[in-house]
Each structure stands twice: as C-alpha cells, then as structure tokens.
Amino acid sequence: MKGPGLTFILGRPWHTAQWLQWLAILAAAGGALAWSAQDLQLSMNELIKGLPWMADLVSRMFPPNWGFMQRLMRPIFETVQLAVWGTLFAIVLALPLCFLAARNLTPNPLVFHAIRQVFNAARGINEIIFALIFVAAVGLGPFAGVLALSVHGAGMLGKFFAEAIEEADPGPVEALRATGARPLQVIVFAVLPQALPAWIAAVLYRLEVNLRAATILGMVGAGGIGFELYSSLKLFQYEDTATCVIVILVMVMTADYVSSRLRARILTR
C-alpha cells in the first residue's frame, strides 16, 4: 500500500488501448466540429462588424409603441384560442391510439411499432411545416394553424400517453385480471387511475408548447400574433415590433409559470 495521495477515479480503470480509443474518438469529434464551423462560416470578425447594425436596430425599437397594443388585443386572444383548440384536437387524436402504442396493452407488436412510427412522424415534423401544408389545403387563417398544432401535438401527446401507460404498476392490473374483469374494465379501473396524473401533466405541457408555437404560426399566415410581428418587421415599424416581442414574452412566461406550477401540484398528489 502506498501512503496517502491522490487517485484519479472515473470508473473501472482503463487499459492503454481504451485510452487510445477514447482519444481517437475525441480527435474525430474535434475534426468534425472544425469542419462544420468552416462550412457554416462561423466568424468572430463578422459578428463584431455586425454589432453596430444590431445596436441600430435595437435602438429603433425604443421606445416600444404602446399604442400598438390596441391592434394586438385581437391577435393575442386568437393566439390563446389557437393553443387551446390545437391542444384539444391533439388529445382527441392521441387518446384512441395511445393504448395501441403502449407495450403492455398493444394487441400485437406490429400495431405497436406502426403507431409509434406515426407518432414519431407527427412529432418529428415541425409545426411550421404542417402549417404551410394546411395553409395550402384549407387556406390562410387560424384554422390551418389549429390543424398544424393538432397533428404535431397528437404525436407528442400520443407518445407521452403511451409511456405513462407503460409505467403503470402491473400489480393492480394482474389483480383486476384475476377478479375476472373484462379488458376494458381492467384499463379503466387499474391502468387509467395510474396514468391520469402524467396525462394531465403532459396536456398542460403541450398547452404551454402550443402557446409558444402559436406566436409564430402567423408568419406563415396560419393565425395568431406572429402575423403582426412579421408585418411590423416588413414595414420597418420597429417600435411596433418591440411591443409584439414584449407581449409574446409575457404570454410565454406566464404560460410557462402557470403550467409548471400546476404540473408540480398534480404530479405530487
């Protein structure tokens, strides 16, 4: 035994070969990053040269035009309405499918994988892309936005709902099966009570995310406050832009605060 000293412990000790392998991986990652930095034209120089222009733009935003608030009231409500209906439709779409996408309830693995992939696709495509598609389909306006939020949100909620079902304790499920209860009864009396808090938390989170998304849907003509933001920028009305940005910030932060407080309360009950 050596005397007292410092020993470097990360985990199980590594052989030289393992250290070399690790170094090779680090070097490769570093190389890839340097390459992409060049492709992306990352440049400290350009950033410094651009600073005065940014300062100019910001200075033109002040003071914010509070009178513009009057024009914003209607779009603000529309944004909230968009988020709420987008969430509702997402729930309606996700609910019947989530049971089939839970490993412990699915009738067969093929159905499970198929529906999980549908959820993944819906979740993987951005709301703005869905909005562009639905604007083309149903025309400009908030309805296209609602549809975009619904489809994208259904993908997320479906996955969350299914995972909450999978996390349910199988004990009560076995107990109810042992009483001779029918499958639907087992779901309603043993699975749902266990999954419900997580479901409500997911819906609240989705509502929060939808509100955030609804603030930019207007940029592609799918309703909400984003349209005012976008047009004020195009018309160089930067004082109006500032008002929009502040309103959006307040909306998003409020939603974030309320949603996280509610979720914390529900999940600890």
Next chain:
Amino acid sequence: MIEVRGLSKRYGALAALVDVSLQVAAGEMLVVLGPSGAGKSTLLRCINRLVEPSGGDVRIAGEAVPGTRAGLRRLRSQVGMIFQDHNLVPRLSVLKNVLSGRLSRMPEWMSLLQLFRGEDVRIALDCLKRVELEDRAWSRADRLSGGQQQRVGIARALAQQPRAILADEPVASLDPKTARVVLGDLKRASRELGIAVLCNLHQVGYAMEFADRIIGVHAGRIVYEGGPDALDAQALARIYPGLEGMSQAETETEGISPPVSELMS
C-alpha cells in the same frame, strides 16, 4: 372446492411444478410452505390461469377450466386472489378498490361510466366491515398503512363472493402483529363464508397457528402433507433442506438455539 391433479409447469428447461396434486375443501385453510423459488406462486397462478400450466387438471367446485375467454373470466370471478404487495390501485378510494371485485358481475357499460348498483355497493361495504375498515371507505388506498391495505385486498377478494381464495404470501411485508390480524381476518372469512383458502406462506410459525392443513413444497414437488401438529423437524428438513445441517453446525460452534426450533416457536 379446489382440486388440483398432476399439475406441472415448465419454463424452458426449468421445472417449476412437478406433478402437484392437492385438494382444498370449502371453509378449509390450506397453507403452502416452501422456500423462495419453490414454485408456490406459480402453483397459485396456475389455478386461476394467470400462468398457463404445462399439464394437469384444475377444478373449481367440480368445474374444469373452460377454454373460452368468457368462461375463464367466469371462473376467475369465483376465485379471489390476495397478493404480497396487496396490488390495490393506489389513487382510487378504498371503496372503489373493493368494488373492483364486483366488476365481473357488472354490466360493462355501467362500470365504464363509473355507475354502480346499490346492491354492489352494499356488498362492498359489507366486506369492508368484515375487515373492520368501513370507516375508511372514502380514503385513498395509498393513505392506509400496509396492514390496512392488505385487509382492503382481502375485502376486494371477498367482494367477489368467491368459492375459493388464493393468497400469495399475504403477510410477507407486514410486521408480526399486523400479520396475525390479516391472517386472522382471512381465516375467519374462510370459516364463516365457507371459502376454500389456499395460502402461501414462508413463516412456519404462522402456518402452524392458522392452517387447517399444511403442504410443503420444495423444488416444485410436494414433500410434506399433513396437519400443523405433524410438522416436525424432519418434515421441515424436507421442505427446507440444508436448514438442519446449518442448525447443527451453529449449535456446535456457537451454542445458540437452532433455527428449526426458532421457526417452530
């Protein structure tokens, strides 16, 4: 009431149950003793087909296990089950947990709408009274102590108005005093309602105190069958091989009381 003949269960190369036969009469409490992994849980689960046996014959009240799903559910509705971890639904009220024992007798649409017949509620409350928890009917199940939760588990099984009850280590996670209350409740229900009870235990003391008859299982086979009085050190050595040798070694070296007599006290 419960008749098991030549029951066997294999998991691949592992024989969990080998040619197990037993009978439990109405109002009788048969305790199954055995070390962990002896096949006690599998035996119980083969009876209500939570586990599909590899061979053998099970009859409840003379009826063989039907091949159809509806038939299987009808059979299960006559066999209550009590679990080591009680398996209550934690967020539901005590009453609703007990009412779930009635689900198999309720019209499905009614139960899905959370509508319950007065008759079913009365039966559920009666069963709660039997375990002396009627005043906790509206508490959430997870607010109760472990012993109380297990008694709710008994009430849920009784709400099925079953002919038989399968109890899988019902007191394994309870302190000795609570365990006696729970086993007492189970025994009384069995006597008064004429229910055949098949109960897995691993505490020999409780088996001798509460069993009408005892079956010892080791490595999937029945190695002892008889009354609690006939369960001597020799029989225990067959159920728990190695225990005897251990006790001898310990007596020689340490001079402390051997575990066998400890288990029997």
